[in-house]
Amino acid sequence: MDSSELKRAGLKATLPRLKILEFLENSKVRHMSAEDVYKALLESGEEVGLATVYRVLTQFEAAGLVVRHHFEGGQSVFEMEHGEHHDHILCVRCGKVDEFVDETIEERQKKIAKEKGYSMTDHSLYIYGVCGECQKEE
Amino acid sequence: MDSSELKRAGLKATLPRLKILEFLENSKVRHMSAEDVYKALLESGEEVGLATVYRVLTQFEAAGLVVRHHFEGGQSVFEMEHGEHHDHILCVRCGKVDEFVDETIEERQKKIAKEKGYSMTDHSLYIYGVCGECQKEE
């Protein structure tokens, strides 16, 4: 069990936190809601409260271990921080999520912020569409 | 009272709808939550239910009269459709919202969607930062 990551983030190495971190790291699915994490842990026999999952994910976010996204549909989606910033393109049919990085867009955003007199802190870009798979099914 | 806009949208010209449309058109503030609209109407002596405001705004959205945004903070924000598509840059301190259009970014997005095999239906780009005013107040 690797508690060093938590310690480094200034968080006590409690069992729920370790379980959640471990789960996030090992899951093949990258983008998960708090509910997803909660259910998955329950199913693998762990005892966690939903409130704890929310709390811990929020702490992970503050610690920079995790990024929170606001995809359409209301609920927050979390993703392990794996270095490079990226944006998302998602399928409105099947919910599939792809990632991309585009330096030109990044540059443009900085430029716009500067022009408008803003000191940019963050940005979010989501492209919505129908993925290749779903286009075939019509 | 101008009911033609509603008729054109295929909506019956009811009083609540007219009031809401009128309010949206005359408000200097461009981006408003359902709650904002509701409160404003109450204050100006109109009798509307919150449920109706939500319903009507959703209908206006479907009719293309209004655009719905999902800024951070959970609630939906509505804006009168005034022709050209644009993106938003918002101040995380005071909540101010500015708009911008960037053809380069638009192009890039289309290109990315195509590369990833998606047929793009929509996109949303929000830049967050601290606006000029708020930077001074530090």
Added chain:
DNA sequence: AAGCAAATGAGAAGAGTTCTCATTCTTATT
């Protein structure tokens, strides 16, 4: 003016998330 379908308002209900607080766990200290 009358009738019918559509729209409304009030409150209940639902989804997602946060809060409360008694109990349990971590960790620093013996």
Added chain:
DNA sequence: AATAAGAATGAGAACTCTTCTCATTTGCTT
């Protein structure tokens, strides 16, 4: 290794935003 002090947890209540339900009202057609 035992202990004490404080932090974290779990369960459910509570909260926010939004949608639904349904009895009543309104708009539109005849």
